[in-house]
Amino acid sequence: MPRSVREQLILRVAGQVFADSGYERASMDRIAALAGVSKPMLYAYFGSKEGLYLAYIERTGGELVQRLVGADRGAGSAGRLRAVIDEFLAFVQEHSDGWTVLFHELNARRPLAEQVGELRADVVGEVRQMLESEGEGEPSWAGLRPPASEGVAEAIVGAGEALANWWLKKPEVPRQDVANWYVGLARAAISTATVRDG
Secondary structure, three states: OOHHHHHHHHHHHHHHHHHHHHHHHOOHHHHHHHHOOOHHHHHHHHOOHHHHHHHHHHHHHHHHHHHHHOOOOOOOHHHHHHHHHHHHHHHHHHOHHHHHHHHHHHOOOOOHHHHHHHHHHHHHHHHHHHHHOOOOOOOOOOOOOOOHHHHHHHHHHHHHHHHHHHHHHOOOOOHHHHHHHHHHHHHHHHHHOOOOOO
16 A cells, blocks of 8 residues: 555544544554554654644644635635535535544644644634625625624634534534524624724
């Protein structure tokens, strides 16, 4: 098996173990056994448990950010909001282990929490840019400015985190329904932000 393929397999298995057990209790022996590799091979590839964890966070968080950044840039602001929300929820559904690890790390140990915090800041920044762009086709999108754009971006991302965590406990709820609720929450937050330039 090529090294790149084996690394992806190890990272996928590691994500399951980290999501189930948390970083501290996750066992390198268990990860090696589930991935079908030796424990020395894990250390040869990633150096340490922390190195494996960081590699997993970088891969998973990087994919999330790229998917949100690439979400339908051709749409107007209101359409792009829906595209970003749809992409976020698709990621959570497809990578529930990855989302669990990323979210739990936000409230966990340093320095790993700092790295995840940087990823979250990237997501908030992307939402903020979207809010500051001039809207099309909807009166509420007139281009928010700081501090309104900053606060509303944080509120939208925070609402998404809470909703995603709730949804993982209720997987029978259709993704479309969750997306509709999230869009409604985001629009309500935007509509209350009346401080604009001019």
